[in-house]
Amino acid sequence: MAYITKVANGWRAQVERNGERRSATRDTKSEVVQWAAEVEAELLAMKRGAFPKKTFADALRRYLDEVSANKKGERYERLRIEALIRDFPRLAAKPLTDVQTPDIAAWRDKRLKSVTPGSVQRDINLLSNVFTIARKEWKWCGESPFDGLRAPGQNPARSRRIDPREIRRLVRWLGYVTGRRPRTKQQEVALAFLVSLRTGMRAGEILSLSSKNIDIKNRCATVEHKTQHLTGKPRVVPLSRHALRLLRPSLPGAVFTVSSASLDALFRKARDSLLIDDLHFHDARADALTRFAKRVDVMELARISGHKDLRVLMDHYYRVTPAEIAARLDRPIP
Structure with a gap:
């Protein structure tokens, strides 16, 4: 009643x-x-x-409202889900109980023609969780169509390292001067890039920095992260003296005002204008962690990076070259 x-x-x-x-x-x-x-x-x-008469789109929208809304990556999931509803209207309009593995396989194969396997795999992970929630919590469907679906796999791990000359060119093009508080969005992008190189933090974590979450005395920053909905607690990132020197001129208050989308667009614009090939902002995080590996052990490195799975850290963020490893083998044993 x-x-x-x-x-x-x-x-x-x-x-x-x-x-x-x-x-x-x-x-x-x-x-x-x-x-x-x-x-x-x-x-x-x-x-x-x-089962109630609900469409795939109904499940996607409810997932956005009840699950994605509590995640740090809400914007990412919203864009992915809205794109599916817009680009695959027949699949979205289908009753949830009628969506079968061949339907998802056809969607997967069409997506693979326009994006990388890694992008499709991330979509599959998201949509599979939609069906899991719909089946276990909402009781909207039975078996998941993702059971038995062949996965496209991840993209090959990146090995890109950043040349110091590329860093200088980018910072100069963006108009940033070390030791001064940024006055433009472009200068903020340069500062964020330098902070990532010195801390190994993600872009979203860097943009959240302010005097409220930076502990200068203990040289650390407490930031929310994209998996906080699972861990239930923020991440504490140690800050080197160089990182603090970069951040001090922008304190007190919020260090950054640029949005995540603007940071990405401005960084790409600078990179493309300078004809720097195959460089992503996220490469700064991997570059930093690779350098930190020379100073700390693997467990401390995982604490700095926030990784629970050491395989992800090794496969995607530790980008030491075979030549560097060979040079270390020639060092005298203490």
């Missing part, structure tokens, strides 16, 4: 059946009555062992 009441911001409905309770608020009474009727029908169907 639904209980409908008037509240300050509209109308609220509460539905309780079979020990499960749901509630929602809508602008008008007619909207909330319709919502309550749909939920009651859904709960009754679940009691009979039937």
Whole structure:
């Protein structure tokens, strides 16, 4: 039975059946009555062992509202999901219970014609979790169509290292002067790039830096990260003296005002204008961690990087060259 009441911001409905309770608020009474009727029908169907009549798009939108909204990577997941609904309308409109493995395989193969296997694999990981939540928590479907689906695999691990001359050219083009607080978005991009090279932090973590989360005395920064919804706690990043020298002129207050999207666009613009080939902002993180590996052991390196899986750290972020390893072999044994 639904209980409908008037509240300050509209109308609220509460539905309780079979020990499960749901509630929602809508602008008008007619909207909330319709919502309550749909939920009651859904709960009754679940009691009979039937699944509610929901489309793939319905599941994607509910996942955005209830799951993605609590993640640091909400923007990324929203873009991915909205792109699927827009670019694959037939698949999105299909009843969730009718989506089968061949449907997902056809979507995968079409995507592979325009993006890399790594991008498709990230999409698969996201959509597979949508079906997992829909099956286990919402009781909207049975088996997942991703069971038995052939994975396209990840992209080959990058090995790109950054030449000091490239760093100087980028910083000069962006107009940044060391020791001064940035006055333009371009200068902020240069500072963020230098901070990444000195800390191994992700772009999003760097852009969140401020006097509130930087502990100068203990030389560390406490930042939210993209897997915090799983770990339940922020990441504490140690800061070298050089990193602190870069950050001090921008304190107190927020160090950066540039958005993540603008940082990416401005960095690409600078890179392309200078004809620097195959350089990503994220390469600065890998370059920093590779250099840190010469000074700390692997467990300390994992604490700095925030990796729980050492294989990811080794395969994707430790980019030492065979020539560097060979040179170390020639060092005298103490």
